[in-house]
Amino acid sequence: MNPKIKLFSLVALSSMMIIFPEPLFIAAAAVLSVAFIFIRRVHMRFMPWLKPIFIVFLMIIAFQSIAVSGLIFSLEGAYFGLLFSLRILALISLVFLFVETTPASELSGAFSFLPRDISQILMLSLSMVPGVAVLGENIINSQKARGMNFMNPNIFRTYFPVLVPLFAKTLYRSEKMSLAMQARGYGSS
Amino acid sequence: MGIAIRNVSFSYPGKDILKGIDMDIEDGDFAGITGSTGSGKTTLAYCLNGLIPHSIRGKFSGKVHVNGFDTTKEKISRLSRKVGFVFQDPDWQIFSLTVKDEVAFGLKNIGARDIDSKVMNALIMVELDGMEEMMPQNLSHGQKQKLCIASVLAMDPDIIVMDEPTSQLDYRSTMNVYGILKKLNESGKTIIVIEHNTDLISEYANRVFILDNGTIIKEGSPKKVLSDRKLMEKLGIKIPWVYRK
Numbered sequence: 001m002n003p004k005i006k007l008f009s010l011v012a013l014s015s016m017m018i019i020f021p022e023p024l025f026i027a028a029a030a031v032l033s034v035a036f037i038f039i040r041r042v043h044m045r046f047m048p049w050l051k052p053i054f055i056v057f058l059m060i061i062a063f064q065s066i067a068v069s070g071l072i073f074s075l076e077g078a079y080f081g082l083l084f085s086l087r088i089l090a091l092i093s094l095v096f097l098f099v100e101t102t103p104a105s106e107l108s109g110a111f112s113f114l115p116r117d118i119s120q121i122l123m124l125s126l127s128m129v130p131g132v133a134v135l136g137e138n139i140i141n142s143q144k145a146r147g148m149n150f151m152n153p154n155i156f157r158t159y160f161p162v163l164v165p166l167f168a169k170t171l172y173r174s175e176k177m178s179l180a181m182q183a184r185g186y187g188s189s
Numbered sequence: 190m191g192i193a194i195r196n197v198s199f200s201y202p203g204k205d206i207l208k209g210i211d212m213d214i215e216d217g218d219f220a221g222i223t224g225s226t227g228s229g230k231t232t233l234a235y236c237l238n239g240l241i242p243h244s245i246r247g248k249f250s251g252k253v254h255v256n257g258f259d260t261t262k263e264k265i266s267r268l269s270r271k272v273g274f275v276f277q278d279p280d281w282q283i284f285s286l287t288v289k290d291e292v293a294f295g296l297k298n299i300g301a302r303d304i305d306s307k308v309m310n311a312l313i314m315v316e317l318d319g320m321e322e323m324m325p326q327n328l329s330h331g332q333k334q335k336l337c338i339a340s341v342l343a344m345d346p347d348i349i350v351m352d353e354p355t356s357q358l359d360y361r362s363t364m365n366v367y368g369i370l371k372k373l374n375e376s377g378k379t380i381i382v383i384e385h386n387t388d389l390i391s392e393y394a395n396r397v398f399i400l401d402n403g404t405i406i407k408e409g410s411p412k413k414v415l416s417d418r419k420l421m422e423k424l425g426i427k428i429p430w431v432y433r434k
């Protein structure tokens with residue numbers, strides 16, 4: 001498929017999901033996009049993300065359940081949380097599908113009609129994804145090597161030791177990246 | 190012309206890093222800068238292309254002239270045409286989705302013409318031609334380092350600064366990178382490398398500067414500086430094999 005059409009459909013579908021929070025539509029979009037990930041056979045690369053995604057969803061649902069009605073549990077809140085999570089799932093799957101089924105050279109072509117700054121930012125964030133994923137894996141492994149138990153049900157205990165260094169390293173890297181871009185003449189300074 | 194650094198000091202908030210640096214690098218030099226980790230080498234390098242004082246916060250004093258231009262008065266984007274800078278870790282600076290885009294990035298920033306042919310020429314110089322459409326993420330570390338060199342070469346700077354280019358490379362890639370630097374130097378470019386490996390400095394550089402705790406404590410020909418057994422032992426720097434008896 002033409003990468004520009006693909007990008008356009010991605011943007012159109014995602015904005016529709018944000019503008020029309022129809023439960024049926026969102027559920028259908030989530031199911032379909034996940035299904036497509038399997039149909040296009042890119043699910044092997046999607047699997048490692050599932051667990052952290054679901055943990056975040058559980059947190060969202062739990063938070064919504066008590067937040068809507070002021071610190072007491074409510075079904076209505078849980079339902080909102082679920083819908084919200086489904087929407088994020090659909091968005092993530094769509095973006096994942098797009099990136100995984102489009103070769104890098106076409107990907108940069110797909111953004112070429114955008115203003116340069118915007119396409120640069122998009123490409124920068126896309127190119128950072130694999131690096132962050134590898135870094136995350138390395139941090140998890142090194143924490144495991146130091147005896148951390150990832151089956152611990154306390155998600156704060158399991159995820160903080162990973163997220164904190166991941167965040168710090170990524171921040172450091174983006175700082176350097178910004179220097180590197182300026183050193184090659186980017187920006188007005 | 191060349192680079193003239195006069196009494197340059199720089200401190201990060203609450204931390205003096207450079208303390209009154211004086212340095213001259215002539216056109217066509219192949220200069221090596223060495224010194225222990227944390228001595229301020231990278232910080233000094235940031236002063237050469239205007240990242241200090243324009244982009245990095247801290248207290249700067251002194252003068253840096255690059256090809257006669259005062260770095261405090263020129264924009265980084267203008268200096269980027271004169272000084273090509275290769276950062277220590279390729280993963281800090283490669284952000285495009287294809288090799289070709291990565292090399293074209295700087296050229297687009299300076300509004301260059303004939304971008305495609307300049308990209309190709311730069312890739313040929315580092316022997317990465319044929320890989321234009323590849324994703325930089327899928328290159329080996331040595332290839333990434335060469336891609337970074339190509340990205341600055343394409344902009345045709347007179348001066349190329351490399352911060353510890355070989356610290357993560359194996360022997361073959363190291364030789365490869367230095368081979369490229371030597372070729373560039375012979376074609377008239379000024380090369381400045383920050384390098385721990387004194388064997389490489391003694392083989393390739395014609396001048397060496399030793400930075401210690403923010404000051405240049407010794408400079409001169411590699412033979413004169415690096416064969417000073419007493420000093421090298423005091424600083425914990427390895428004497429190159431060729432100067433040992």
Ligand SMILES: Nc1ncnc2c1ncn2[C@@H]1O[C@H](COP(=O)(O)OP(=O)(O)O)[C@@H](O)[C@H]1O
Pocket residue numbers: 201202204206224225226227228229230231232233
């Ligand atoms: N952004 C920063 N803020 C504060 N201190 C820094 C920053 N960057 C580097 N430093 C400190 O400056 C000193 C010199 O660093 P650097 O120039 O990178 O040394 P070298 O390259 O010789 O190893 C180090 O002690 C380092 O911790």
Ligand SMILES: [Mg+2]
Pocket residue numbers: 230231232277352
């Ligand atoms: Mg350094």
